[in-house]
Amino acid sequence: xxxxxxxxxxxxxxxxxxxxxxxxxxxxxxxxxxxxxxxxxxxxxxxxxxxxxxxxxxxxxxxxxxxxxxxxxxxxxxxxxxxxxxxxxxxxxxxxxxxxxxxxxxxxxxxxxxxxxxxxxxxxxxxxxxxxxxxxxxxxxxxxxxxxxxxxxxxxxxxxxxxxxxxxxxxxxxxxxxxxxxxxxxxxxxxxxxxxxxxxxxxxxxxxxxxxxxxxxxxxxxx
Numbered sequence: 001x002x003x004x005x006x007x008x009x010x011x012x013x014x015x016x017x018x019x020x021x022x023x024x025x026x027x028x029x030x031x032x033x034x035x036x037x038x039x040x041x042x043x044x045x046x047x048x049x050x051x052x053x054x055x056x057x058x059x060x061x062x063x064x065x066x067x068x069x070x071x072x073x074x075x076x077x078x079x080x081x082x083x084x085x086x087x088x089x090x091x092x093x094x095x096x097x098x099x100x101x102x103x104x105x106x107x108x109x110x111x112x113x114x115x116x117x118x119x120x121x122x123x124x125x126x127x128x129x130x131x132x133x134x135x136x137x138x139x140x141x142x143x144x145x146x147x148x149x150x151x152x153x154x155x156x157x158x159x160x161x162x163x164x165x166x167x168x169x170x171x172x173x174x175x176x177x178x179x180x181x182x183x184x185x186x187x188x189x190x191x192x193x194x195x196x197x198x199x200x201x202x203x204x205x206x207x208x209x210x211x212x213x214x215x216x217x218x219x220x221x222x223x
Contacts, residue, residue, distance in 0.1 A: 011142060051172075107157040110155065121133060
């Protein structure tokens with residue numbers, strides 16, 4: 001069996017795409033990978049809406065901008081965003097980056113993606129596991145896309161609040177009853193416009209792992 005490690009560690013979130021269309025067989029391959037995700041009690045609650053229509057993508061992008069802007073503005077008011085981008089020495093560039101973030105524009109790129117897939121799950125079967133199952137199916141699709149050369153990004157900005165989630169359902173004509181369906185996110189797909197030059201570093205494994213109990217950093221010797 002092939003080692004998937006290289007696919008996992010080389011995957012990056014891609015937000016800029018070429019306008020070139022994605023072949024249908026590649027879309028099917030991504031969806032098929034999602035279908036085989038881990039799922040509690042094999043409920044398989046996931047449902048996928050494949051969207052290429054530009055008007056629909058524009059509506060979702062607008063909602064994503066509003067949702068992301070609300071969250072980013074809070075971080076800006078708390079000073080966390082300024083601290084995050086303090087390393088940008090050029091004050092003009094730093095101000096533009098901050099504006100790009102707190103305006104919510106950072107999350108409206110789906111209107112430029114050739115294809116987006118809205119990921120939702122039925123709450124009418126196995127409802128306790130739905131958020132976890134949907135997260136598993138999203139990760140499978142992201143990894144499959146990367147393995148065949150596509151860029152992709154997971155965005156939950158349009159459904160960050162109950163109000164926005166209802167609007168998202170209305171855009172997609174999803175039943176809006178509270179106990180019917182949960183929309184987790186949309187995934188944007190396309191051919192990468194350029195390589196991401198500065199991927200964020202990951203925290204060292206030693207800072208994340210405890211052994212046998214919380215806080216224990218020393219690895220035991222197992223007989």
